[in-house]
Amino acid sequence: MAGTIVSIARMIQSGSVTLSGIADRMGITREQLADRLFLMERQGYLARQKDPAPGPGCSCGYCCSSCSKGEGAPVPVLYTLTQKGERLAQDAGSA
Template sequence: MAGMIISIARMIQSGTVTHAEIADDIGITREQLADRLALMERQGYLARQEEMADSESGCRHCCASCCARNGASFPVLYNLTQKGERLAEGTGSI
């Protein structure tokens, strides 16, 4: 499992990837990925990205052209913490 967590950290570090892309790349389901992400958050490798909200439209998405005005939930976005950065770079350990 350590190798999988390192792979997830590296994919998040590399840039904008979706949860589906990460799951497909490492060969697990989205539900399994959600479990790994929650574990990584509890262990201090990830932090939830603060949601951006447009006060006028109620949109909770990050793009100005979003048409979702019904308050539908969007995937949780994560950032690597300093601990997660060290793990992804190979200078930290699990």
């Protein structure tokens, strides 16, 4: 599982990747990915941003390309690597 965590950290570090994209690339289900993300967050590799910054021109606070004023649309969860997570991803890249 250590290799899986390193792979997830490197994909998050690269940016602009969705959770579905990570799961597809790794050949795991979204539920399995969610379990690993939860573990990585508990271990201090990830930080969850619960309230992402609104998009430009957004009036609802949870805007994407087509604003529906947040009605019924789930709020996206964003993950960022902590310093510990950055070290994990970089150490794996140099090995």
